[in-house]
Amino acid sequence: MIDLRSDTVTKPTAEMRKAAYEAEVGDDVYQEDPTVRELEQTAADMLGKEAALFVTSGTQGNQIAVLTHTRKGDEIIVEQDSHIFNYEGAAISAFAGVQPRTIKGDRGAMDPREVESAIQEDDVHNPETGLICIENTHNRAGGAVIPLDNMAAIHHVASANHIPVHLDGARLFNAAVALGQPVKDIAQYTDTVQFCLSKGLGAPVGSIIAGSEEFIKQARKWRKRLGGGLRQVGIIAAPGLVALRTMVDRLAIDHEHAKFLAEGLGNTKGIEVVNQIDTNIILVDVSERGLTSSQFVALLKEHGVLVSTFGPKLVRFVTHYDVNKESIGDALRIVSKL
Numbered sequence: 001m002i003d004l005r006s007d008t009v010t011k012p013t014a015e016m017r018k019a020a021y022e023a024e025v026g027d028d029v030y031q032e033d034p035t036v037r038e039l040e041q042t043a044a045d046m047l048g049k050e051a052a053l054f055v056t057s058g059t060q061g062n063q064i065a066v067l068t069h070t071r072k073g074d075e076i077i078v079e080q081d082s083h084i085f086n087y088e089g090a091a092i093s094a095f096a097g098v099q100p101r102t103i104k105g106d107r108g109a110m111d112p113r114e115v116e117s118a119i120q121e122d123d124v125h126n127p128e129t130g131l132i133c134i135e136n137t138h139n140r141a142g143g144a145v146i147p148l149d150n151m152a153a154i155h156h157v158a159s160a161n162h163i164p165v166h167l168d169g170a171r172l173f174n175a176a177v178a179l180g181q182p183v184k185d186i187a188q189y190t191d192t193v194q195f196c197l198s199k200g201l202g203a204p205v206g207s208i209i210a211g212s213e214e215f216i217k218q219a220r221k222w223r224k225r226l227g228g229g230l231r232q233v234g235i236i237a238a239p240g241l242v243a244l245r246t247m248v249d250r251l252a253i254d255h256e257h258a259k260f261l262a263e264g265l266g267n268t269k270g271i272e273v274v275n276q277i278d279t280n281i282i283l284v285d286v287s288e289r290g291l292t293s294s295q296f297v298a299l300l301k302e303h304g305v306l307v308s309t310f311g312p313k314l315v316r317f318v319t320h321y322d323v324n325k326e327s328i329g330d331a332l333r334i335v336s337k338l
């Protein structure tokens, strides 16, 4: 099987498995796990933030951020196609008790003027705007990189209104590699950040959230409340450190592979690539083939290629560490033969 469903399917490298085996550990709820502390410090330094916290998943990290930044009855501004709004089981409402105010972005980027006008006025009728969220890279926009000037402009509007900004950077390192800039150049425009170790970076488990010392102190408490306080968790933090040390620069290869795959798919009859390929995600419209996305996905599966549906017409292909150029060539041959 050539698995192009997601970069979450990557398996830990040999070096990660060795690091897990050899990790020095302690009880992390007592903050005594040296490997977790090293991972958190390394991540905070890379992001240019005061502190960081290792969490179980990207979803947990985003939710802890929302819980920490907001109060029940607040409103938060999110992009209409964002992960936080679409793919987290309405957790912002279920847990934090906030309501979303959505803005339709252009390739995932919200217009700063629209953000500004969505901020609630101080009035007895209105919810208070408690948080603004940005997603970079943007998943539903096909791995689109949110431009830094857009982030800077939103950050400016937010600060002028004393509203914090959270970055859902599940694929932040893909954005950084595509821009050719360190992650801190992106993270500087947000108060807090979440990124996944377990997607393109290849670690088996975990995400990082980062922000001020005070934010992380409160976030640690929310993580505990949610049952995310883990004990000798250096076992899984160690592969995360290996991910940050060895797997960042090579994301450029996934991006090249995505361009190669998109070009081949675009040259296939009845398949239209609908996104600009900034990073490692390709979205194709298969309706010209007279197939729904589910039928297309099932057909490819029968022939040894796994991809995922992205709505009734769209199919998503994601390149990652566990698919090399040869397998992508094979996948293209299979698609073109069908």
Ligand SMILES: *Cc1c(COP(=O)(O)O)cnc(C)c1O
Pocket: 056, 057, 058, 059, 060, 062, 083, 084, 135, 137, 138, 139, 168, 170, 171, 196, 198, 207
């Ligand atoms: C995958 C993803 C998440 C959630 O990460 P999990 O570790 O799967 O919970 C959040 N935001 C975006 C943009 C994602 O792509």
